[in-house]
Amino acid sequence: MRQIIFGAFVLVLLAAGNLSAFEGDSFGLPLTLSEPTMVSEIEKSPESFVGKRILITGTVVEVCAKRGCWLDLASDTPFKKIQVKVTDGVIVFPMSARGRTAHVEGVIEEIKLSEKEALEYRSHQAEEKGVPFDPAAVKGPQTIYRLKALGAVIEK
């Protein structure tokens, strides 16, 4: 009897462990972290976060209109944001996510782009956002830090 009660207790604990601390629409893997990292902390020293699994929270300010394969989260630093990228088709963020609060768990990745690659990348981004692109804004090689998302919860 004691073993059954112990087993049931373990099962309840396991089930509770799978419950996300956040409510809303879930995408990808269930969230395992509950303490968010401030985006401003990542901005201060992004290279120290590369490869680390973290949770970030913020307002969704942009969503990939074509494939739903990325979104931008507002930073806690004024005028700043961070890009969240997913593997195409694995997670598809809806356009209705704009303006909602999202909790995203993933790994910070570093992408080094040559000037030519940076031009192509920024031009592609501008095209997706439907905004004009000024090639003069890209000067030299660039390093981009973004969150490769594994799972997300977007509040309703």
Added chain:
Amino acid sequence: MKWRRWNNLIHRDLGYFCFGLTIIYAVSGIAVNHIESWNPSYTIERSRTRLAEPLSSDGLDREAIASILAELDENGAYKNSFWPDPDTLQIFVEGNTLTVNPGTGEILQEKVSPRPVLHQMNYLHLNHPKKLWSWFADLYALFLGILAITGLFVLKGKKGIAGRGAWLSGAGIILPLLFLWLYY
């Protein structure tokens, strides 16, 4: 019962069963195939307008945002706002994103709405529901495989797999191989 009779019976009934899903996958397949040229799931309507009077960026609070929305007759539920830079304010309301330049009063509105029918078809085709739908979609794929195999043996004789069927089936195998040779 002879094996061909069973074959044709399975082919016929699976064909009926798969009809609805095949239409969904076919229509959505064409729609998402051209994702570079259009958005298959949403219509995005962009329009520019201007406020009667420019505003000061300082002190643009919820009340000021409410008055901007009222001036534009925008009744969607307010969600949030964001300043991407000191001269630009983004206001998010249900179904609309307004990018406001308070200094000039210029506003870009982006009204997003799901395409009727296509949004739902793409939702299923691209397996957004996941969960049980994944299993059902796997079952459908299995049924398509059975349909293809049983289809080879529906007819016998010159119009069957021994004659005309062999040529057409061969073409259907060679063409993808040709594209692989060209692009892979």
